[in-house]
Amino acid sequence: MSRIEREYEASDQRRFFVPCPHCGTMQWLKFERLRWDKGRPETVRYHCEACEQEIAEHHKGAMLAAGVWRATATGSDPGTIGFHISALYSPPGWQSWRDIVRLWEAAQGNDDALRVFKNTVLGETWTESGEAPDWQRLYDRRETWTNGTVPAGGLFLTAGADVQKDRVEIDVWAWGRNLESWLVDHIIIDGGPEKAETWTSLEQVLAKTWQHANGAALKIARLAIDSGYESSAVYTWGRRMGVGQVSPIKGVEGFNRSSPVSGPTFVDATEGGKKVRRGARLWTVAVSTFKSETYRFLRLERPTDEELASGIRFPAGTVHLPSWADSEWCKQFVAEQLVTVKTRRGFTKLEWQKLRERNEALDCRVYARAAVWIVGADRWSEAKWRDLEAQIGPSETVQPEETQAGQIRRTVRRPRRIIKFSGMH
Numbered sequence: 325m326s327r328i329e330r331e332y333e334a335s336d337q338r339r340f341f342v343p344c345p346h347c348g349t350m351q352w353l354k355f356e357r358l359r360w361d362k363g364r365p366e367t368v369r370y371h372c373e374a375c376e377q378e379i380a381e382h383h384k385g386a387m388l389a390a391g392v393w394r395a396t397a398t399g400s401d402p403g404t405i406g407f408h409i410s411a412l413y414s415p416p417g418w419q420s421w422r423d424i425v426r427l428w429e430a431a432q433g434n435d436d437a438l439r440v441f442k443n444t445v446l447g448e449t450w451t452e453s454g455e456a457p458d459w460q461r462l463y464d465r466r467e468t469w470t471n472g473t474v475p476a477g478g479l480f481l482t483a484g485a486d487v488q489k490d491r492v493e494i495d496v497w498a499w500g501r502n503l504e505s506w507l508v509d510h511i512i513i514d515g516g517p518e519k520a521e522t523w524t525s526l527e528q529v530l531a532k533t534w535q536h537a538n539g540a541a542l543k544i545a546r547l548a549i550d551s552g553y554e555s556s557a558v559y560t561w562g563r564r565m566g567v568g569q570v571s572p573i574k575g576v577e578g579f580n581r582s583s584p585v586s587g588p589t590f591v592d593a594t595e596g597g598k599k600v601r602r603g604a605r606l607w608t609v610a611v612s613t614f615k616s617e618t619y620r621f622l623r624l625e626r627p628t629d630e631e632l633a634s635g636i637r638f639p640a641g642t643v644h645l646p647s648w649a650d651s652e653w654c655k656q657f658v659a660e661q662l663v664t665v666k667t668r669r670g671f672t673k674l675e676w677q678k679l680r681e682r683n684e685a686l687d688c689r690v691y692a693r694a695a696v697w698i699v700g701a702d703r704w705s706e707a708k709w710r711d712l713e714a715q716i717g718p719s720e721t722v723q724p725e726e727t728q729a730g731q732i733r734r735t736v737r738r739p740r741r742i743i744k745f746s747g748m749h
């Protein structure tokens with residue numbers, strides 16, 4: 325989609341070649357050739373692509389002085405000269421390789437930060453990762469925890485509801501720090517939006533609690549419900565529920581990375597058979613942004629059991645699926661792919677396309693993710709996260725007690741508290 329990239333591709337594609345201080349091989353600097361110990365940017369070295377020896381930062385000055393621009397495009401003379409250079413070439417005293425590695429590490433798990441890193445540090449375009457992950461892989465790495473409970477890392481719940489002609493599907497997700505998430509429940513309400521019982525059932529879902537691993541009971545902090553199929557019924561129900569727990573949403577195609585959720589706008593609703601002008605709130609969700617984010621999260625490498633045992637955490641954004649998620653659910657979750665399409669006016673654009681008919685699991689995930697945005701979790705301070713952790717409380721306490729028989733009896737204290745969630749909107 326980038327005009328600069330297109331022009332550069334059509335040029336002779338010059339890069340700045342510098343000599344290896346060890347073997348003298350001329351090469352252009354690539355980020356992939358930097359190696360360092362994870363979490364320790366100060367250990368960074370450049371590895372020569374010819375002799376594999378380590379090149380330290382202090383060599384850079386002399387290398388730059390001996391550098392030359394060379395065309396890298398093969399074939400006939402393209403007639404246009406194009407230059408590309410990255411921050412890896414920053415002269416001594418500017419941005420060091422160590423600074424670059426530090427930025428890279430800080431950007432992990434955050435699409436926006438990674439995109440900025442690619443654009444401004446490497447001078448490269450950002451490629452949306454759109455190929456659907458393999459459902460079998462997701463299925464194989466499902467995890468086991470007690471059905472319907474929230475694992476320890478989950479700090480609040482959101483739900484996404486997809487309204488169809490004959491049913492409403494709801495997925496409940498638990499969210500922890502850095503957008504790590506766990507699928508906690510999958511609920512299908514039989515009945516279309518025209519039936520009063522459908523809405524009564526949905527209200528029962530709002531009143532329900534799920535038990536946290538620490539004993540606390542969690543309610544859904546925010547349910548985002550799609551208004552696309554039957555907007556007036558959804559607006560009216562949304563108005564009746566108030567703004568505390570329910571957010572009617574409307575999905576729109578396209579990306580909006582800086583603000584994937586916008587609103588609310590005010591739309592007409594009905595109350596007691598009467599139309600109420602601007603009586604309900606409606607949020608607009610750029611669904612492509614959250615689909616891309618979800619698929620990127622699904623592709624994250626997972627720590628091995630040994631690494632987990634040694635205290636290494638799951639990377640930011642990890643999606644945990646429970647053992648009860650069946651193959652149909654997993655297939656629905658990866659039911660779309662991002663493709664480049666030509667518009668009628670000859671431009672290209674990115675578009676999500678369905679690979680199979682049913683994709684409710686992905687839609688519900690996107691809505692539940694939008695609900696996370698609506699409660700403000702994308703912008704919460706460290707203090708807010710700590711506060712949530714404190715509300716849920718410490719891990720269940722196991723206290724050994726002497727019994728008369730001299731045996732050790734374990735008493736498990738499970739505090740029963742319902743966490744009242746206060747969102748920002």
Ligand SMILES: [Zn+2]
Pocket residue numbers: 344345346347348349372373374375376377
């Ligand atoms: Zn070398």
